[in-house]
Amino acid sequence: MLDYQYIIDSGLLELHALGQLDGTELEQVEVAIAQSEAVRAELKDIELALQRYSELYQVETDPTTKPLLLAQANYISRLEAGEAVTSPPNISPTSKVSDYSEWLDRDNLQMPPDFAGMHGYIIGATEEKTTLIVWLEHGAPDEIHTDELESFLVVEGTCNIIIGDDVVPMQAGDTVTIPLFISHRVEVTSDIPCKVILERRAA
Secondary structure: OOOHHHHHHOOHHHHHHOOOOOHHHHHHHHHHHHHOHHHHHHHHHHHHHHHHHHHHOOOOOOOOHHHHHHHHHHHHHHHHOOOOOOOOOOOOOOOOHHHHHHHHOOHHHOOOOOOOOEEEEEEEEOOOEEEEEEEEOOEEEEEOOOOEEEEEEEEEOOEEEEEOOEEEEEOOOOEEEEOOOOOEEEEEOOOOOEEEEEEEEEO
């Protein structure tokens, strides 16, 4: 017969609440939870304590993190489905939107109708450089790059890119490269999302 008090006192319930149990210990704890009201009550208290702790110490995430992670997952899925690896050209002062028509015209790389905030598709990725098509509804928050150069080519819409104290107005066809170690952000100024080619290249 299970020693319910041992289950309560041992720390196994905390590990269960964190999803860190497996094997025999997991089986024993799950049986104890099913059989003992005291164990269930203790587990509920632990889960509430963990929830309060997470709310108290939660960190506000950068709003660009999730869209960029989803873009990576999408790119991996496309490659696994047989999409060929491509190499978009580097963004430079002479870049044109038409340089990227191979990707901009593809049906599976269009803006989803229900996106909010930011959405992107990776169109090329190596150890040195990642290139994306990105839509920004409102803009992107302040950030500083220390080891990669970030460049933009505006495809549609308009935006201001604030680099330090300088405001750089951008419209379709404009390019800019952000210097290292300088805070910058993007503010969309058009009624439609600002669509850009975004390049992050190792400095």
